[in-house]
Amino acid sequence: MDFAFDARTEELRARLLAFMDEHVYPAEQVAHEQRARLSSPWENPPVVEELKAEARRQGLWNLFLPDAEYGAGLTNLQYAPLAEITGRSPQLAPTATNCAAPDTGNMEVLAQFGDERQKKQWLEPLLAGEIRSAFAMTEPDVASSDATNITTHIRREGDEYVITGRKWYISGAMHPDCKIFIVMGKTDPDGPDIRRQQSMVLVPRDTPGVTVKRAMQVFGYEDHYHGGHAEVVFDEARVPVSNLIGEEGGGFAIAQARLGPGRIHHCMRLIGMAERAIELMCRRAVSREAFGKALAQQGVVQNWIADARVAVEQLRLLVLKTAWMMDTVGNRGAHTEIQAIKIATPRTVVGILDRAIQLHGAGGVSQDFPLAELYAGARTLMLADGPDEVHQRSLARREIKKYL
Structure with missing residues (x-):
């Protein structure tokens, strides 16, 4: 058995380790001090933007995406040791390399299931690190460990979907750069197949009827670097039918x-x-x-x-x-x-x-x-x-x- 990493992985590991030593670890205390002076705790400290620019300059950007059209084109096996390295400073390194959740998963969804318009409008700015996003699935009123319990309702009225529901622990939603939600809800709540009742739709954060009510704490932490974890209410929020990701029932x-x-x-x-x-x-x-x-x-x-x-x-x-x-x-x-x-x-x-x-x-x-x-x-x-x-x-x- 050969347990060695391939040449590309070794080269990226060396560059990433140097980036951590030279830029990320020294920035941890700087970021902490800068955050205390920000007008909003949800803003990125200036040093984070500096880290992002440096990571991009060094080609340490979008390492997570296996699709070479959008990301580094690495396999899971190649990415694993790189993600491990960023885990040593989870507040800074994933964001610095544009490999932070929930954006990573949302970019994967858009790359795999989004249409060309959705990719142009939302995937491209996410890949560039210009905006952030959130994934709205978990709900406070049901056991969300069983996704078929989701109660948020997505009903179609003409050329629009109308979304009504309450979500919480929606990661990234507090960040001022969060511009788009991927929302999971039921388009066919009475359908015979409980795994075909759900759909996913794109809901811009500034859509009327969308209210980010509060930040949820995690063991007393607000997780500022990841954009927090919010309670979000959708009250008759309307989006075009073209905002559906994939097909109805595919959520x-x-x-x-x-x-x-x-x-x-x-x-x-x-x-x-x-x-x-x-x-x-x-x-x-x-x-x-x-x-x-x-x-x-x-x-x-x-x-x-x-x-x-x-x-x-x-x-x-x-x-x-x-x-x-x-x-x-x-x-x-x-x-x-x-x-x-x-x-x-x-x-x-x-x-x-x-x-x-x-x-x-x-x-x-x-x-x-x-x-x-x-x-x-x-x-x-x-x-x-x-x-x-x-x-x-x-x-x-x-x-x-x-x-x-």
């Missing part, structure tokens, strides 16, 4: 196509978060002393660090295998592996971050280190893109089916 299938790559991208970045945690653990362990010797000489600390290294190496191999399968047999063929990494990666990384926080003592829960915010992000991914239990249920059924 569920589009959502599944969108979420497959999204899940593995999250897992790739989570491994980078774990690597950042291990680095911080080691630096802390060799710089602090307790009970007459360095923390690095304490047996329990050594165990934490060793266990973290073993876990990360296991996760990385599973994620790379999944990426390879997605490239070779498609997302459907890699269904079990995608679910496996979605279950294993967040919970394992949460454990590593928990130990890193413990090792840092009071500093671990403070704003002086990134660990608390990384923990909040990793723990949230045990819910986002389908909670663990949904993936466990589906994966177990698939395993049991072999014996029936």
